[in-house]
Amino acid sequence: MLLFISSFLLIWVFSLSQLNQLFAIQGIQPNISLAILVVYAFMEKDWLRRSALVLLTIFLLNFSPTLGLEAIFTMIVLFIVLTLVDYFKWQPTLSAVIIVLIATILLNAFSIRPGVILIESIYNVFLVGLFGLLLSFINSKRSSLNA
Secondary structure, eight states, X not given: OHHXXXXXXXXXXXXXXXXXXXXXXXXXXXXXXXXXXXXXXXXXXXXXXXXXXXXXXXXHHOOSSSOOHHHHHHHHHHHHHHHHHHHOXXXXXXXXXHHHHHHHHHHTTTOOOHHHHHHHHHHHHHHHHHHHHHHHHHHHXXXXXXX
16 A cells, blocks of 8 residues: 555656656656656556556646547557556566656657657656666555565
């Protein structure tokens, strides 16, 4: 439960910070929520908890009172990410990088600026590493508390 609560809080804080371009570098905003979701999905196998975080992300990043096509597309991509995590089990670190690259390309499928997609992909891979370390630390603390 500690891992879920930590991930929930991370998504809450960083999704809200994504809205104000706080982490944008040269106008390119990394998808922080995607990075957290990918790392969390490798550590938590419960689909209900994973789905709750996807819905939280959509709720926080949705700019309109209704669910538009962009939000639905993003939700579909995030659920594809969760499915890919279950199929890419051979090497979690490399799998996380591959999955975040696939998701970044899918989320930017309608962009005609490959340079922006490349830079955002690099940011997202960096964030997967960063949040991977953070959530691994939290997960190890949870394991040591249960022992």
